[in-house]
Amino acid sequence: MPRQTTIPPAVKMILYLFLVAVTLIWLVPIFIAVITSMRTNADIMSHGFLAMPKTVDLKSYIEAWQRGGLHKYLPNSFIITMPSLVLTLLLSSLGAYALARFKFKGRTFFYFLFVGGTMLPFQILLLPVFKLSDALGIYDTYLSLIAIHTAFQLGFCTFVLRNYMMTVPIQVMESARIDGCTELGIWGKIMLPLTLPAFAAIATLEFTWIFNDYIWPLVLIRTAEKMPVTTGLATLQGQYVQDWTVIISGALLATVPTLIVFIFLQRYFIAGLTLGSSK
Amino acid sequence: MLDAKTRYKLIPYAFLGIPVTIYLIWIIGPMLYSFYLSFTKWDGLTSPEFIGAKNYRMLFQDEVFYISLSNNLEWIILFMTVPIVLGLTLAMVLNKDIPGAKTFKASFFLPMVLSLVVCGLVWSWLYSPHSGLINEVLRRIGLGKLATGWLSNPKVVMESVIAVAIWRQVGYVMVLYLAGLQSVDQNLLDASEVDGANAVQRFFNVIMPQLAPVTVIVIVISIIDSLRAFDLVSVMTRGGPYNQSSVLANFMYIEAFNNYRMGYGAAIAVIIFIISLMFIMFYLTRIAREETNA
Numbered sequence: 001m002p003r004q005t006t007i008p009p010a011v012k013m014i015l016y017l018f019l020v021a022v023t024l025i026w027l028v029p030i031f032i033a034v035i036t037s038m039r040t041n042a043d044i045m046s047h048g049f050l051a052m053p054k055t056v057d058l059k060s061y062i063e064a065w066q067r068g069g070l071h072k073y074l075p076n077s078f079i080i081t082m083p084s085l086v087l088t089l090l091l092s093s094l095g096a097y098a099l100a101r102f103k104f105k106g107r108t109f110f111y112f113l114f115v116g117g118t119m120l121p122f123q124i125l126l127l128p129v130f131k132l133s134d135a136l137g138i139y140d141t142y143l144s145l146i147a148i149h150t151a152f153q154l155g156f157c158t159f160v161l162r163n164y165m166m167t168v169p170i171q172v173m174e175s176a177r178i179d180g181c182t183e184l185g186i187w188g189k190i191m192l193p194l195t196l197p198a199f200a201a202i203a204t205l206e207f208t209w210i211f212n213d214y215i216w217p218l219v220l221i222r223t224a225e226k227m228p229v230t231t232g233l234a235t236l237q238g239q240y241v242q243d244w245t246v247i248i249s250g251a252l253l254a255t256v257p258t259l260i261v262f263i264f265l266q267r268y269f270i271a272g273l274t275l276g277s278s279k
Numbered sequence: 280m281l282d283a284k285t286r287y288k289l290i291p292y293a294f295l296g297i298p299v300t301i302y303l304i305w306i307i308g309p310m311l312y313s314f315y316l317s318f319t320k321w322d323g324l325t326s327p328e329f330i331g332a333k334n335y336r337m338l339f340q341d342e343v344f345y346i347s348l349s350n351n352l353e354w355i356i357l358f359m360t361v362p363i364v365l366g367l368t369l370a371m372v373l374n375k376d377i378p379g380a381k382t383f384k385a386s387f388f389l390p391m392v393l394s395l396v397v398c399g400l401v402w403s404w405l406y407s408p409h410s411g412l413i414n415e416v417l418r419r420i421g422l423g424k425l426a427t428g429w430l431s432n433p434k435v436v437m438e439s440v441i442a443v444a445i446w447r448q449v450g451y452v453m454v455l456y457l458a459g460l461q462s463v464d465q466n467l468l469d470a471s472e473v474d475g476a477n478a479v480q481r482f483f484n485v486i487m488p489q490l491a492p493v494t495v496i497v498i499v500i501s502i503i504d505s506l507r508a509f510d511l512v513s514v515m516t517r518g519g520p521y522n523q524s525s526v527l528a529n530f531m532y533i534e535a536f537n538n539y540r541m542g543y544g545a546a547i548a549v550i551i552f553i554i555s556l557m558f559i560m561f562y563l564t565r566i567a568r569e570e571t572n573a
Contacts, residue, residue: 015372022369023386029446030389032412033401049415091298098294108570110295112563117306119559121507123531123548127316127541128309130323151305154298183290212394214510219536230396234514237400244404251397262392266385269392273451274458277496 037061037249044245064236064250072225073232074254080142080217080228081210084149089203091150092157093195097187099158100165101173111162117155122215125152130219144220145228149210157202160275164198165191198275204265205272208258229254313552316545323541334546343522344547347530350437354444354526355505359498361445366452366497367490371482373453374460384457387450395447399514402443406430430516433523440511440524448504452497459493460486499562506555527551 036044037060039053065071098104099111125148133144168191176186192199214230221227224235233247233254240246262269317334319327338344369387373380390398405412406429414426429439463486471485487494509528512518518525518533527547535544 016377019369019372019377019383022365023383026390026446026449027386028412029398029401029405032405036404044410049410049412050419091301094294095298098291102291102294104288104291107291108567110299112567113299113302113307115566116559116563117302119503119555119562120306120310121503121528121548121551121555122509123507123528124313124552125306125309126532126548127535127545128312129305131312132305132309147301148305151301154302155306158298183294187294208392212392212396214394214396214513215532218513218532230394233396233400237514244407244410247400248404251400255393255397258392258394262389266388270388270454273454277455277458277493277500 033248033252036245037252039245041243041245060245060249061253063246064253068236068239068246068250069224069232070229070236070250070253073227073229074257076142076226076232077211077228077230077257080145080149081207084146084153084210085203085206087146087150088153088157088206089199092154093161093192093199094187095154095158096161096165097191099162100168101170101191111159114155114158114162117152118159122152126215126219133220139220140222140226142226145216148216148220149213153206153210156276157206160202160272161195161198164195164275168194197271200265200268201272201275204261204268205276207261208269211258310552313545313548316542317549319542319545321541321545322539327542330542334543337543338546338550343525343530344527346522347518347525347527350524350526351506351508353437354441354508355502357438357441358444358448358505358508359501362448362452362501363494363497365449367456369449369453370456370460371486374457384453387453389450390447391450393447395510396514398443398447399511402439402446403430403515406439430524431520433520436516436520436524440515443511443515444508448501455493455497456490459490463489495565499558502558503555506551 035053036049038056038058040055040057040059043051043053043055095110095114099107099114129148130139133139133147136144138144138147172190172194173186176190181189211228212230213228214234217228217231218234221231224232227235233250236250237247316327318329318331320330320333321327369383373384393401408414408426408428408431411429413429417423417426427435430436467489468481468485471481476484507528508526509532512524512526512529513532516524518529528551531544531547531551534540534547
């Protein structure tokens with residue numbers, strides 16, 4: 001902790017007030033969203049937003065959930081996110097293990113291939129992946145999204161896991177090898193348990209990223225029944241033009257899963273962000 | 280049968296086999312294929328027809344391309360400077376043991392877990408010309424003259440969209456600086472204090488240089504993210520009015536998937552890629568240097 005002896009109390013007080021002010025401004029959009037969702041559109045349109053709401057009304061949540069389609073979009077998001085998450089973690093931990101623990105031809109090349117890929121602009125992939133999905137007959141299916149999410153997130157996960165695995169002392173693995181453990185056994189029984197903190201961190205982060213992705217379903221999913229919540233919300237926006245209470249209620253419902261992750265796993269989320277940038 | 284030594288040599292390739300194959304098919308291959316597509320005329324249904332550099336020639340004469348390019352530049356500048364100044368200030372303040380630090384931090388983290396689509400929708404409502412919060416507040420406090428269609432007035436539309444991106448980004452930059460501050464050498468700080476450096480001098484001469492690696496990362500990430508910015512524009516304005524909020528990513532999407540000019544879209548994608556590549560290479564060289572030092 002930096003020493004605080006030199007900061008006069010008056011300055012401290014001003015800093016504190018500044019902080020409170022900025023924080024409140026930052027939260028305004030979220031407060032407004034919550035308040036809006038509990039009012040009726042007619043009330044807002046006739047009395048203005050700043051008028052005191054006369055009644056509390058949760059009908060717009062029901063509207064967004066039922067007619068707005070959130071009851072299908074939200075489960076779809078999980079159907080897409082969970083397999084992508086499991087696959088990308090599993091595959092990247094295999095690759096990361098090889099990159100962290102073996103010296104071989106192409107080691108640096110493959111590492112940089114993965115790291116460089118994390119920063120690719122999606123636009124360079126959109127058309128070919130669209131064509132590829134079509135050619136494979138998986139266009140407009142969940143599988144097309146699971147495939148691209150798994151592949152794209154491999155880069156970041158391999159990068160983080162590889163760097164984390166480098167910190168595991170090599171002696172642990174050497175002794176297992178002497179005891180006759182197979183390489184797959186060392187990966188599964190020794191490396192994976194030791195890498196759990198990094199797994200927790202990137203799993204939390206990746207869940208949010210994949211769940212919140214908008215551009216891939218926009219390009220790869222055409223049927224509304226199969227849309228995840230992000231493109232679903234865009235559809236809902238077109239369906240309820242200017243009916244802000246329903247649009248905002250839908251947006252808040254869409255946020256619940258990532259919000260739960262954030263509330264309970266904030267520590268891992270933050271750890272993931274810092275892991276991803278420390279190198 | 281392979282001997283033990285050869286088998287051992289093959290192990291890393293066995294581990295890398297599946298991930299690398301998937302990566303080549305879905306990422307690297309498509310990336311290269313976009314280059315080819317950018318030299319073709321393609322409507323998405325029939326096969327692509329090779330037309331040489333025609334797409335690029337058209338692109339360099341397309342007014343929307345230049346509007347998008349300059350909007351991306353504005354996005355980069357604002358998206359970099361504002362979050363760095365605000366994020367670093369917050370990190371400096373919250374790094375101290377002040378009451379409620381956790382709550383303050385959480386408030387700035389919160390926008391990060393909202394999808395850009397959700398952010399775009401919520402802010403579209405705040406910006407709404409008739410009953411949106413911003414105009415209502417302006418009218419209420421006697422600044423009604425400033426009330427405008429934040430997303431329909433060509434003069435402010437781009438800044439209105441970028442503001443949302445900034446709102447979501449500050450927490451991230453703060454996280455990175457908070458982590459960076461953990462490794463600032465306390466002895467050096469104490470020594471400079473003994474030597475009579477005041478708070479401002481200590482910040483600029485002792486803390487900032489030690490945070491330089493974080494700043495570099497933040498700058499690279501900000502540029503890359505600005506270049507691929509798409510979701511907010513797509514949800515809030517679709518590039519309008521009159522293309523005044525068009526950015527390259529959105530321009531590419533509209534040309535390729537709404538106008539079915541896929542070869543042209545690929546050319547725009549290649550331009551985005553080439554600009555990004557400069558920064559990707561810069562980042563990779565840095566990592567390479569750290570690898571050899573380690």
